[in-house]
Amino acid sequence: MIRAGIVGATGYTGVELLRLLLAHPGAEPAVVTSRGNAGERLDAMFPNLRGHTDLAFTEPDPGLLAECDVVFFATPHGVAHAMAGELLSRGTRVIDLSADFRIRDAALWSRWYGQPHGAPELLDQAVYGLPEINRKRIPDARLIAVPGCYPTAVSLGFIPLLEAGLVDTAHLVADAKSGVSGAGRKAQVGMLLCEASENFKAYGVAGHRHLPEILQTLGDVAGQTPGLTFVPHLLPMIRGIEASLYAVLKDMDTDLQALYEQRYAAEPFVDVMPPGSHPETRSVRGTNRCRIAVHRPQGGDTAVVLSVIDNLVKGASGQAVQNMNLMFGLPETAGLDGIAVLP
Amino acid sequence: MIRAGIVGATGYTGVELLRLLLAHPGAEPAVVTSRGNAGERLDAMFPNLRGHTDLAFTEPDPGLLAECDVVFFATPHGVAHAMAGELLSRGTRVIDLSADFRIRDAALWSRWYGQPHGAPELLDQAVYGLPEINRKRIPDARLIAVPGCYPTAVSLGFIPLLEAGLVDTAHLVADAKSGVSGAGRKAQVGMLLCEASENFKAYGVAGHRHLPEILQTLGDVAGQTPGLTFVPHLLPMIRGIEASLYAVLKDMDTDLQALYEQRYAAEPFVDVMPPGSHPETRSVRGTNRCRIAVHRPQGGDTAVVLSVIDNLVKGASGQAVQNMNLMFGLPETAGLDGIAVLP
Amino acid sequence: MIRAGIVGATGYTGVELLRLLLAHPGAEPAVVTSRGNAGERLDAMFPNLRGHTDLAFTEPDPGLLAECDVVFFATPHGVAHAMAGELLSRGTRVIDLSADFRIRDAALWSRWYGQPHGAPELLDQAVYGLPEINRKRIPDARLIAVPGCYPTAVSLGFIPLLEAGLVDTAHLVADAKSGVSGAGRKAQVGMLLCEASENFKAYGVAGHRHLPEILQTLGDVAGQTPGLTFVPHLLPMIRGIEASLYAVLKDMDTDLQALYEQRYAAEPFVDVMPPGSHPETRSVRGTNRCRIAVHRPQGGDTAVVLSVIDNLVKGASGQAVQNMNLMFGLPETAGLDGIAVLP
């Protein structure tokens, strides 16, 4: 069994990682840290874990963590910067769910995250953990940057079009909507049920931190950085991201459905839906799947791609486990084959 | 007091119309019909009306309805086609909340609504009841076609850009999201709480009936029919539409904020928010307001317009009352000055 | 126009009070204070107020407040204790929405609220503002203690049974459920949408602060303090309280329906529903009504009373305005005749 450490497991990505690892056939949580809750049992904070674990939170002790095979960071920005180097130097592999190592350009990172980059010397070895484009690099990686939730949904939706060079990349549009869990388990007025339920709005239109990450990925795929308008919105629900993507086609003859089906035929977690489909977020809730449908409305020159994920699974903890599976030679789907609870 | 008839008041636009008319200072519901519920008190079906009315539903008798000053149709498609002519010939004015008279081209209507147009001879006198572009024609109108909910939110958002000729009209995008009440008070599995809550999806991507209506309005404003990709989505909540609109700017020098503020300065129900705003659907819930914000993200060449309405008020019954006020010489805001209940 | 001051208007009872007073025909908000938000416009914090007021929050200056005819406290416990005395001495009447003056026994208050009572000398003049039992004392009151939300729903439900002496008062049960807005507009993890939606639980079973308040009221009505088991629960929604009340009948011959109808015949805000009804919280949302139904299931010896209110209206701000109307000789229903928005 792979011994996994989790730093910062009191948030939503943390408890989701716990859920996945506690049911994983080849790994188990061994050290789970929280500065503020050391000594408390996990299942006292998260009653869904009662009967599944006797672990308690511990102080984030690098020595203890280094005894793990892999350490996950489910922490605010900057924490992995501060701790990853020591763990890596002791031979422990690191899977970071925060944004600390997602952007290759440290200066760009600093600009968007408003603080100096704490570990630019590690950027060279960080692998962006989107298996659908980086699968070959992940097994040998020591340091994985798990993609953000919006970047996962948006990138997977655009990749086939961009790889095939079918669209005008100057004016891509990504209209994305996320459940409230994307904002984390922090006390903030805007995420109260009274504020966020029976309500809908865009936010961060001027510029969201996931924009440079998406541009980096799409640029890698397209060969040059595209022009992208990215508008996130807050959905009155807990889990799920839907991204509706718009691109003007330069080539109207390609069978988009076939293109998508072929691109993702071998991907265990990308499900291209039948023609005419409208993927629902609930169909992937609690699972590591991304469901995608591609449309060309009214036979016009605009492609519409609909992409849904669970922001806490394929958009965070599930993708982290998928990376762990690849890093440790386990079946890629190990521990990730649950069926969405519906309704 | 204006005596108002309502045909088909058992749906959501019907009960909303009742709420507005029962509190209106210059009008009152006089005849309220329902074929299936004749004899039943309104407040037995809608307990929120207890203490506010003693009316009961009656059979839809044209003679009785013709005694009203104005008759509202809150009915499925085709009913107003069948009944409006007789009422008009008897001198009763008609405000139709269905789509029966929204499209000027009867053949186009038939194609989208899948049935022959039942009253093409009345199309000439029908006025599209969007006061923000047709205010002058409404006072003398005998027959008003109340705009659809999506068309109201989308058109009000695009109008300033199109009137000013600032954007490439070949590739407009309208990504719209609606609460479930837009689907009406019909027993259908897809709108059950178990299906529609904690879930999000697009629908009707191939072609939604509101598309030709939007194209007609935007075409009137722009001077030619634009290219528009319109994708509606279903929100896990009751009321509210948010439309996020995308257009590529041909002219980057215009102050968009000033443009929108000036265009709507005299409009009592269009509120242009301060720069950088993200209008929330709840801020207009139960009210006749449309709140709009305009952005140019990252200083790029794409304008993003965010437009919110309550689909049952400005998107249906409130706009119907606004038209009634204009038709009968009442203050345009009469009975429409309520404040949104928040939270 | 009555000039009203509001201390602490940044919470949910505050914004609800603003909504009601801004639409009130005989009163208006004149001074609205907030220590933390002085200088900010009300409609910047609460966009539903845009177009309805130009007021800004000010520092809570007793001098300014004393120029008002009446000052509402929508504050945490203890604030009204500290400020009410000075206002009263200057002739300004006080309507306190907090619990500061609800309990006549200062020692009992201290025990439940965990702090010394800050103004025991004012308790003599405080009138418990439940018009349905205290209507005669309210017009001359200088200091009103607005009842809590649960106490309003529970007391109105039990009063007819207790006044008539029909039930065993040793074992009353009140199973009450409240929307999340009852917890206020405070940043706290437990009230996040992610924690409170799609979830249900009891809380405070060991003892909730509203228990002594309910016991005081029921004791006044029954002539002696009853035995009451009161269990509150948290509903996954914003507004509304439903209380299901259980009492064993000593007398099986009384017509409970008639009893309730007669008791509340003259009450403008208590609506006894027809036999067999199940009142819905949404039917009173945004309104000052309490809807009640009384049942005797299976013809047995247990009475079941179902009572619903909007916790922010009849359970707080609406009842406060009802008291104001009575204190200043206005029609009791002035500004409180809105119809619930449904759906």
Add this chain to the structure above:
Amino acid sequence: MIRAGIVGATGYTGVELLRLLLAHPGAEPAVVTSRGNAGERLDAMFPNLRGHTDLAFTEPDPGLLAECDVVFFATPHGVAHAMAGELLSRGTRVIDLSADFRIRDAALWSRWYGQPHGAPELLDQAVYGLPEINRKRIPDARLIAVPGCYPTAVSLGFIPLLEAGLVDTAHLVADAKSGVSGAGRKAQVGMLLCEASENFKAYGVAGHRHLPEILQTLGDVAGQTPGLTFVPHLLPMIRGIEASLYAVLKDMDTDLQALYEQRYAAEPFVDVMPPGSHPETRSVRGTNRCRIAVHRPQGGDTAVVLSVIDNLVKGASGQAVQNMNLMFGLPETAGLDGIAVLP
């Protein structure tokens, strides 16, 4: 592998049963019937099953079903009456999730379900499938009546008190609240999101069909039929039942916490929470657990028991699988060890 048939798998208990069986280590769905959807793939109706099964619905053919080891009925009342006999006579075991065989008294069943009992001759062999009281009888049973959702939550909560003879059984109160999925996947106006969300109400106060079932179980346990007031309520959420139970203690000296812990110490699916707990429905969502807390508020003479289950799992399909496990000698928890997805 146990070959399972499912009759009527298009409802919510049906799809939940599919989810559980598709992931079950010792059983698999072999025949899945639906009269109205024969020929359609399961995953076309339920997209969460995409990638997990290639099965399609078939006509309910008794011959095909009889080839299964066990057949589950997830059907409206009366269907199992009509078909169970033939299957049993062919040696196929039957697990009925409907109410057809829950009540031992056929006349009583007819009275509550408003139709003649269709198979009274089978009642003798039907075993009420609540393992916590009937575990010994289940392995040899040929016909299992899976308990209703409310009866499961209420009975498990009351059993320890009644078995120990600690309470006055004349005036038990069960105030129960259920998510909307309890009403099934039927098109009905009352269960639309627009009707059931942001709303709460009691229903069926005069008499709910689960009442005689609860009385039968509690009577078995207590030795005589108790007096019970049972009031169900509709929660604005999808899954979960919470039952708050009230009973007057005859004996004040018993340690209720110890009583409950001992009673359920060996039960794999009943989790007695620590003293002072308030179990949340979400902590059992998607799982077969019942979580229970017992309180004696204010040290008084009334016991309050809080019991939560997922109505579709421990209240239906999960309990059905638990019975199957016991019937076929599998580990009782096989396929039922998932962790609730939280948040």
